[in-house]
Amino acid sequence: MIFRPEIPRVYFLRFREVNVVYKINTKKCLKCGLCVTQCPENAIIVDDKETQFDGLVLYTTRIDAEKCTGCGVCVSFEWWCPAKAIIKG
Ligand code: SF4
Numbered sequence: 001m002i003f004r005p006e007i008p009r010v011y012f013l014r015f016r017e018v019n020v021v022y023k024i025n026t027k028k029c030l031k032c033g034l035c036v037t038q039c040p041e042n043a044i045i046v047d048d049k050e051t052q053f054d055g056l057v058l059y060t061t062r063i064d065a066e067k068c069t070g071c072g073v074c075v076s077f078e079w080w081c082p083a084k085a086i087i088k089g
């Protein structure tokens with residue numbers, strides 16, 4: 001299990017940029033699904049969940065631009081996205 005400390009919501013607001021939303025670079029995304037449960041706005045959505053023959057579960061994810069507040073939390077910590085696939089849209 002990966003350790004992820006609880007972060008007070010007020011912390012997110014400090015990093016919020018105006019008129020910025022983020023998106024996932026599907027070419028870099030590993031489909032690990034780590035980002036999905038961590039977004040404070042639930043803006044990272046699973047479009048497809050696929051189980052490979054060896055038990056590996058892959059998640060096709062995207063960021064809902066309507067929900068993304070641009071808080072930047074998903075790019076603030078290395079452990080959120082191991083592939084650094086989340087970029088400014
Ligand atoms: S910028 Fe914030 S709201 Fe948008 S996807 Fe990342 S964590 Fe979620």
Ligand code: SF4
Nearest residue numbers: 029030032033035081
């Ligand atoms: S954490 Fe990064 S690599 Fe993993 S599913 Fe999310 S965007 Fe893709």
